[in-house]
Amino acid sequence: MSSQPALSILSVGWPSHWVKRQARTLLAWSLLIFLYVLTTVLSETFRSPAVVTETFKGATFVGMAAAAEFFVVVAGGIDLSIGSVATISGMTAAVLMNGRDQNIPLAVGAALGVGLVVGVINGLLVTWVKITPFVATFGMLYVLQGVAYSYSVNPVGQAAPTFYNLYEDSIAGVPVLLLVMAGFWGICWYVATQTAFGKHLYAVGGDSGAARLAGVRTTRVSFASYVVCSVVAAAAGLLELTQTYVGTPDLGATLLLTTITAVVIGGVSLFGGQGSVIGVLGGSLVLAFLGQFFDSVQVNAFFQQLIEGLIILALLGIYRQRVKR
Amino acid sequence: MKAERALVSARGIYKHYGGIRALADVSLDIGSAEIHALVGENGAGKSTLVKIMTGAEKQDAGQVLVDGREAQLTPEKARELGIGAVYQEPSLVPAMTVLENVFLGWEQRFGLRLLDHRRMRREAAAALDNIGARIHLETEVATLSVADRQLVEIARALVLQARVLIFDEPSAVLSGVELERIFRVIKELRAHGLGILYISHRLAEIFELADRATVLKDGRVVAGRPVNELTMEGLIRLMVGREIGARRLRPEAAKDKIVLKLDKLALGHDREPISFELHAGEVLGLAGLVGSGRTRLANALGGIRPARAGAVLRNGRPIRLKRPSDAIRAGIVVIPEDRKREGLILAHSVRENLALASLKELSTIGMVSAKAERRLASEAVKAFGVRPSAIDVATGTLSGGNQQKVVLGKWLVRKPAAEVVVLDEPTRGVDVGAKYEIYNLIDELVARGSGVVLISSELPEVIAMSDRVLVMSAGNIVGELERGELSEERILRLAVLGREQELATSEGGGHAV
Numbered sequence: 152m153s154s155q156p157a158l159s160i161l162s163v164g165w166p167s168h169w170v171k172r173q174a175r176t177l178l179a180w181s182l183l184i185f186l187y188v189l190t191t192v193l194s195e196t197f198r199s200p201a202v203v204t205e206t207f208k209g210a211t212f213v214g215m216a217a218a219a220e221f222f223v224v225v226a227g228g229i230d231l232s233i234g235s236v237a238t239i240s241g242m243t244a245a246v247l248m249n250g251r252d253q254n255i256p257l258a259v260g261a262a263l264g265v266g267l268v269v270g271v272i273n274g275l276l277v278t279w280v281k282i283t284p285f286v287a288t289f290g291m292l293y294v295l296q297g298v299a300y301s302y303s304v305n306p307v308g309q310a311a312p313t314f315y316n317l318y319e320d321s322i323a324g325v326p327v328l329l330l331v332m333a334g335f336w337g338i339c340w341y342v343a344t345q346t347a348f349g350k351h352l353y354a355v356g357g358d359s360g361a362a363r364l365a366g367v368r369t370t371r372v373s374f375a376s377y378v379v380c381s382v383v384a385a386a387a388g389l390l391e392l393t394q395t396y397v398g399t400p401d402l403g404a405t406l407l408l409t410t411i412t413a414v415v416i417g418g419v420s421l422f423g424g425q426g427s428v429i430g431v432l433g434g435s436l437v438l439a440f441l442g443q444f445f446d447s448v449q450v451n452a453f454f455q456q457l458i459e460g461l462i463i464l465a466l467l468g469i470y471r472q473r474v475k476r
Numbered sequence: 477m478k479a480e481r482a483l484v485s486a487r488g489i490y491k492h493y494g495g496i497r498a499l500a501d502v503s504l505d506i507g508s509a510e511i512h513a514l515v516g517e518n519g520a521g522k523s524t525l526v527k528i529m530t531g532a533e534k535q536d537a538g539q540v541l542v543d544g545r546e547a548q549l550t551p552e553k554a555r556e557l558g559i560g561a562v563y564q565e566p567s568l569v570p571a572m573t574v575l576e577n578v579f580l581g582w583e584q585r586f587g588l589r590l591l592d593h594r595r596m597r598r599e600a601a602a603a604l605d606n607i608g609a610r611i612h613l614e615t616e617v618a619t620l621s622v623a624d625r626q627l628v629e630i631a632r633a634l635v636l637q638a639r640v641l642i643f644d645e646p647s648a649v650l651s652g653v654e655l656e657r658i659f660r661v662i663k664e665l666r667a668h669g670l671g672i673l674y675i676s677h678r679l680a681e682i683f684e685l686a687d688r689a690t691v692l693k694d695g696r697v698v699a700g701r702p703v704n705e706l707t708m709e710g711l712i713r714l715m716v717g718r719e720i721g722a723r724r725l726r727p728e729a730a731k732d733k734i735v736l737k738l739d740k741l742a743l744g745h746d747r748e749p750i751s752f753e754l755h756a757g758e759v760l761g762l763a764g765l766v767g768s769g770r771t772r773l774a775n776a777l778g779g780i781r782p783a784r785a786g787a788v789l790r791n792g793r794p795i796r797l798k799r800p801s802d803a804i805r806a807g808i809v810v811i812p813e814d815r816k817r818e819g820l821i822l823a824h825s826v827r828e829n830l831a832l833a834s835l836k837e838l839s840t841i842g843m844v845s846a847k848a849e850r851r852l853a854s855e856a857v858k859a860f861g862v863r864p865s866a867i868d869v870a871t872g873t874l875s876g877g878n879q880q881k882v883v884l885g886k887w888l889v890r891k892p893a894a895e896v897v898v899l900d901e902p903t904r905g906v907d908v909g910a911k912y913e914i915y916n917l918i919d920e921l922v923a924r925g926s927g928v929v930l931i932s933s934e935l936p937e938v939i940a941m942s943d944r945v946l947v948m949s950a951g952n953i954v955g956e957l958e959r960g961e962l963s964e965e966r967i968l969r970l971a972v973l974g975r976e977q978e979l980a981t982s983e984g985g986g987h988a989v
Contacts, residue, residue, distance in 0.1 A: 168573075168612060168614035168615055168616075169614065171616065172573070172614070172616060345591055346583075346591065347583035347591065350572075350576055350579075350580065350583060350591070351580075351581075353569070353571070353572055353576070354569045354572060354576075354580050354581075357569040357570060357571040357572055358568075358569045358570060358571075360567070361567040361568055361569050362569060362580065362581070363532075363551060364530070364532060364551050364561075364563070364567040365551070365555075365567060365569075365577075365580040365581035365582075365632075366550075366551045366552040366555050366580075366581030366582065367580065367581040368552070424569065424571045424572075425571050
């Protein structure tokens with residue numbers, strides 16, 4: 152360490168092991184802070200707290216989906232059906248709610264149930280039929296899109312007022328949506344870092360052979376990761392419904408790529424075993440800030456894609472350097 | 477040893493992999509406060525037995541008894557019953573911390589599903605202290621040395637209150653001070669009443685450490701007795717003596733043309749540079765234990781992992797070996813040990829695999845002639861006796877022996893013929909019939925004037941096939957034996973004890989080699 156002066160600053164008086172282990176997460180959050188400062192300097196509208204709150208709210212849907220994806224990716228898998236699960240979940244809830252408050256429990260239950268069923272099927276395809284995760288969930292993506300479009304190519308159903316008001320409601324000045332998100336991320340952090348299940352996800356993704364020898368039930372763990380992912384994705388679909396009012400079959404089309412972008416920016420290794428919930432939160436906020444910023448300075452969406460692509464490549468380049476060292 | 481005193485016993489264990497017998501009727505006991513050594517040559521079945529006793533593999537027949545009762549072992553169950561293992565390739569997750577690894581798979585011990593960090597931290601620190609390891613709990617395992625990783629594994633076993641600890645050849649990956657440290661820890665564990673199964677093929681260690689030794693040969697127990705009733709000579713004699721059957725002797729090579737010369741080839745910083753010559757029409761055997769540096773040498777010759785310094789001369793001219801294509805162009809073919817991963821594309825057909833190295837010869841202006849490809853494959857399949865002889869089946873469906881014939885065939889059909897062929901464990905996992913066919917292919921190679929380097933852990937095979945044998949140990953060439961001097965005992969003694977002068981010291985002082 153002493154031969155690397157740049158890093159020795161960090162190790163003096165710092166819990167250096169912690170810094171090293173959290174480097175990817177810290178990087179994502181540094182980027183976020185940098186973006187925030189940059190946007191407040193460049194764009195006047197961005198200095199109002201209302202816009203920042205709006206940005207945070209905009210990050211809830213992608214953030215939740217990214218958290219869902221995190222659980223699968225960190226365990227060494229990948230779930231490409233995540234966007235279509237959110238789509239089906241949103242459509243199911245919209246149709247069953249049909250604009251009436253008393254239908255909310257049924258609609259929410261059914262939507263989450265759909266997620267559960269898809270997760271179980273994905274999990275079985277990967278762990279029991281032993282289809283490569285990429286292919287299994289890719290197939291599921293098409294099946295679910297097919298189901299959605301054959302049900303309707305147009306928006307269907309309608310969210311109930313109490314349900315869609317969640318988007319605007321606030322308690323003691325704090326938007327309900329942000330409270331929900333705080334709770335949600337807290338739970339995710341807790342599961343990933345403070346429970347045996349969380350440790351097992353990392354172990355299976357890091358080295359499933361070693362995990363098996365250590366007595367971890369590896370197939371059970373990866374199965375569970377798919378179930379958790381799909382259920383959370385279904386919840387993300389519900390959340391999006393608070394904003395769209397109606398269920399649309401093309402809701403989740405772009406969600407998949409955005410989700411994976413957030414996961415990667417958040418510092419999660421697509422090979423599994425590395426990354427953190429807090430990093431993924433940072434990654435999804437980075438995307439939200441970028442989107443808001445480009446909207447406010449009225450740059451078109453394609454340029455935004457270009458910037459996102461460059462950020463991904465730059466970050467992966469940095470991670471790669473760390474691996475080599 | 478009386479059965480009721482044994483903590484863990486194996487009783488009549490049988491295990492086959494495909495048609496290959498790995499273990500037959502193996503029984504042994506591990507008692508408390510005892511270090512039990514398990515010795516045997518490469519491929520004698522030591523690792524298989526370890527896998528069965530830790531629940532990583534299931535035996536075909538026989539039982540594992542824990543405290544005298546039969547146990548159906550899985551990795552989980554084995555740990556529950558107090559059987560811990562320290563593997564050669566540590567079974568820790570590199571991206572996780574020491575603390576996380578110590579408790580991996582065992583977090584539920586604290587009831588509920590939530591982790592009691594303070595308690596975990598305390599227990600892990602105590603266990604590491606116990607064995608005198610100064611390792612920070614928050615260090616990522618990936619940054620630890622192999623020795624430290626083994627200490628972490630020992631600590632893990634202690635935290636889980638293991639009563640039996642299995643060490644799978646720690647001396648294959650450790651040396652010097654680090655090994656001494658592990659030995660001290662092992663002896664301390666014995667003093668605390670643990671039963672230890674120590675696997676090794678380094679005999680000096682056995683005499684330093686163990687109370688009892690069980691010798692495995694070809695998957696059978698040939699001896700099990702207290703170490704003080706054994707001598708080094710006796711142990712070596714017990715380990716060797718495999719039959720390979722009669723083979724007609726090849727006429728001695730003329731040795732008038734040197735096809736390959738290694739001049740002070742440096743393969744690693746703690747190794748002496750390697751020099752030797754290979755003649756046309758000669759089989760040069762490379763004997764030594766697993767980890768003795770033979771595969772490293774093969775990789776350097778094949779341009780897979782270039783040497784650090786020194787020169788390789790072909791027909792007197794130095795050549796550059798930076799990548800595999802350099803080696804192939806220079807007429808050197810290396811046939812790797814792991815044929816499934818490095819020698820073949822298993823999902824492709826036999827035809828495609830056979831033609832892969834000859835695509836240039838088979839094509840005109842960039843187009844591969846399907847007809848020429850089929851002809852080449854059909855001829856090769858016939859010539860090398862690949863069964864089944866269909867050329868369009870996926871190579872992965874063939875038996876190990878026939879896969880190996882395809883690998884060899886791929887290079888033998890290539891024009892111009894390679895003058896130097898390096899074979900790394902060509903008959904590993906191959907049944908007896910196919911073995912002989914591979915030997916015949918080697919004979920054909922030398923008959924047409926190629927020089928062959930044969931790396932093999934099967935001593936009878938090395939002796940039967942080679943004109944000359946170089947013995948390697950710990951990365952160095954420690955001896956050269958001519959055809960007339962070849963015997964399993966001589967080779968094994970060199971391989972196990974290193975140089976002759978080291979033999980004297982290790983017998984006198986009982987020091988680790």
